[in-house]
Amino acid sequence: MSADKSGVSADKSGVSADKSGVSADKSGVSADKSGVSADKSGVSADKSGVSADKSGVSADKRGESADKSRSHIYFFKERIIITNKKEKRMIIKPRIYPLRLRKLEALLRRLPLHHPKKTLVQDAIARTRAGYQGERSLDFHLNFIPPKDYLIINDLRIFDGQHFFQLDTVLLSKKFILILEVKNISGSLYLNSDIHQLIHNSNGKEESFPDPILQIERQQQQLTKWIEDRFSTTIPVEALVLFTNKHAILHLKNDKDSASVMKSEGLTNRLNKIELRHDTSQLTADQLNSMAYRLIQSHQDLQQNLLESFGIRESELLLGVYCSTCSAQMVWVKRKWQCSSCGMRFTDSHIQALQDYAYLCHPQISNKQARKYLGIRSGDTVKRLLVKLGGKKIGANKDREYEIPLPMG
Numbered sequence: 096m097s098a099d100k101s102g103v104s105a106d107k108s109g110v111s112a113d114k115s116g117v118s119a120d121k122s123g124v125s126a127d128k129s130g131v132s133a134d135k136s137g138v139s140a141d142k143s144g145v146s147a148d149k150s151g152v153s154a155d156k157r158g159e160s161a162d163k164s165r166s167h168i169y170f171f172k173e174r175i176i177i178t179n180k181k182e183k184r185m186i187i188k189p190r191i192y193p194l195r196l197r198k199l200e201a202l203l204r205r206l207p208l209h210h211p212k213k214t215l216v217q218d219a220i221a222r223t224r225a226g227y228q229g230e231r232s233l234d235f236h237l238n239f240i241p242p243k244d245y246l247i248i249n250d251l252r253i254f255d256g257q258h259f260f261q262l263d264t265v266l267l268s269k270k271f272i273l274i275l276e277v278k279n280i281s282g283s284l285y286l287n288s289d290i291h292q293l294i295h296n297s298n299g300k301e302e303s304f305p306d307p308i309l310q311i312e313r314q315q316q317q318l319t320k321w322i323e324d325r326f327s328t329t330i331p332v333e334a335l336v337l338f339t340n341k342h343a344i345l346h347l348k349n350d351k352d353s354a355s356v357m358k359s360e361g362l363t364n365r366l367n368k369i370e371l372r373h374d375t376s377q378l379t380a381d382q383l384n385s386m387a388y389r390l391i392q393s394h395q396d397l398q399q400n401l402l403e404s405f406g407i408r409e410s411e412l413l414l415g416v417y418c419s420t421c422s423a424q425m426v427w428v429k430r431k432w433q434c435s436s437c438g439m440r441f442t443d444s445h446i447q448a449l450q451d452y453a454y455l456c457h458p459q460i461s462n463k464q465a466r467k468y469l470g471i472r473s474g475d476t477v478k479r480l481l482v483k484l485g486g487k488k489i490g491a492n493k494d495r496e497y498e499i500p501l502p503m504g
């Protein structure tokens with residue numbers, strides 16, 4: 096995610112919002128999309144306020160007792176994370192439902208029944224979901240890691256000056272850093288690191304994947320350099336490829352590769368061995384914290400325009416509001432959405448429709464656009480629905496656009 100321009104989120108350590116605002120990435124993101132993320136930060140800042148209130152915890156109220164109990168309230172980006180001694184792990188950046196998956200699901204909902212790209216989108220959803228599920232299953236194994244020794248950061252995407260690099264999970268300790276790269280693939284896997292080839296064999300079908308050892312070595316180099324460039328210190332960076340799928344059978348041509356490639360069940364044991372290799376503290380607690388904060392601040396979500404990447408025009412997408420029960424089109428009748436097929440009536444069915452629009456087309460919508468998109472003739476009705484969404488209003492009168500709030504996490 097790029098800059099949070101609202102400047103909300105400064106925390107106790109004086110960390111301020113990421114001002115880099117860099118949104119360039121390999122896939123060539125346009126200015127349009129950085130607008131999306133800036134707006135989203137605005138939404139999320141509001142949301143963190145809400146969640147803080149809900150939990151009855153505010154920075155001010157907790158200030159004193161927080162110091163005593165060594166609790167920490169971290170404000171960053173979209174949420175406030177509270178950790179303390181009682182909490183099992185020090186997860187300072189939790190894993191959230193991937194934005195790409197939300198966008199793909201929106202795209203699938205908006206494609207006409209027999210659209211030629213439908214299968215491609217469904218395949219992409221399956222792959223992205225498998226990746227996310229693999230990462231989630233790693234979280235189970237992370238439960239067994241000694242809580243006091245590690246800060247855990249999930250889903251980092253960092254710019255190193257030339258390229259972005261992406262890390263599934265990073266464990267930071269005072270003695271070393273460990274990068275975990277997660278693979279959720281079932282079936283037989285044959286890794287030949289001499290020729291940098293990973294072959295996947297499932298039901299007689301062979302498929303080739305990039306060499307994961309090369310991948311983590313690159314990540315190690317990039318993270319090491321990133322740290323050297325920003326901190327006047329070095330710390331050993333270790334990396335592991337973890338295969339999370341129970342049905343994965345690993346075949347390694349070279350025994351030495353078991354040092355960096357394994358099933359995720361063995362993580363805690365392996366971590367114990369890595370700890371033995373690094374018994375000297377390289378960082379103070381303060382240095383460790385500031386390194387972790389800096390990493391989180393530097394994270395930028397990949398802002399993908401799915402219509403562009405799938406080569407689909409906005410005009411090909413379905414307009415309208417659809418029934419959450421039977422998927423048939425709904426019409427606005429007597430202040431409610433009524434399904435044209437099953438007859439169910441709902442008040443909020445337009446919300447998902449508008450979120451689909453935000454994920455795929457534009458983060459804001461005008462009254463006129465919304466009338467066409469939702470299929471409601473009355474400008475007053477549409478205005479009421481748009482205002483009720485609770486997003487920011489941008490511009491005035493006829494040019495006014497309404498931000499469409501999106502769920503975070």
Ligand SMILES: [Zn+2]
Nearest residue numbers: 418421434437
């Ligand atoms: Zn229905």
